[in-house]
Amino acid sequence: MDLGLKHKGVIVMAASSGLGKAIACEFAREQARVMLFSSSEEKLRKSRADIEAETGNKPEYCVGDITKARDIKQMVAAAVEKFGGVYVLVNNTGGPPAGTFDTFDDDDWQRAYELTLLSYIRAVREVLPHMRAAGGGRILCSTSSSIKAVLDNLILSNTFRSGVAGLAKTLSQELGKDGILVNVIGPGRIDTPRIEQLDKIRADRTGVSKEELQQNTFKTIPLGRYGRPEEYGKVAVFLCSQANTYTTGQSILVDGGLIKAV
Helix, strand or coil, X not given: CCCCCCCCEEEEECCCCHHHHHHHHHHHHCCCEEEEEECCHHHHHHHHHHHHHHHCCCCEEEECCCCCHHHHHHXXXXXXXXXXXXXXXXXXXXXXXXXXXXXXXXXXXXXXXXXXXXXXXXXXXXXXXXXXXXCCEEEEEECCHHHCXXXXXXXXXXXXXXXXXXXXXXXXXXXXXXXXEEEEEEECCECXXXXXXXXXXXXXXXXXXXXXXXXXXXXXXXXXXXXXXXXXXXXXXXXXXXXCCCCCCCEEEECCCCCCCC
16 A cells, blocks of 8 residues: 655654654655654664664654744754655654652643643644645644543543543544644553553552563453554554545554453
């Protein structure tokens, strides 16, 4: 299937590692022109080198703080200058700290909002004029399986990831006339450093080893394993491709069947 992404301008937020890097790699494999964005230049350089080695396609990158409006604005401007436009925006970010309601004060809530929801709003605001001028585009918001079933000890993420789903659904209604498709993708248990960190927290809290906890988790997943980052990336790329012409306003989980909610 031709996904129609060759030479298309693509921005992937938080792309120096984890799921963002996996998504960027799959876009590069389709010969898109990819802009990586993250706060660590060292990690971005490694991500770029890894992606080039894997795909033969060398991404661009821009260093910045995802919680700063100025940095997002500069990154989008750089992508437009280099690529001549932006066809795809993949909103992505690492998650806020784990914890329960009593763990967090106002500053914690504010930081989680700026990281997990406001950054997405700002990025959409910056790319919209360019997508409209080009006659269309794709916006994908990476969230969490918590948009379907909340996760224990992750109240900050549960709250603002659900806000992202509401934002995307509304944008899909407002932007359809502009030829811009907007969807949400959420991971279940994908084998990334973030999941390793959360598993260690869960294991310490329940008094079992991380390995035992993971084996017990595998039993709750119909496919019997954690997902691979590239499996998540491939679904993301399809939703953002020209092969997808009629799916918008949807929230799709890549979770191996873990979440039972419809």
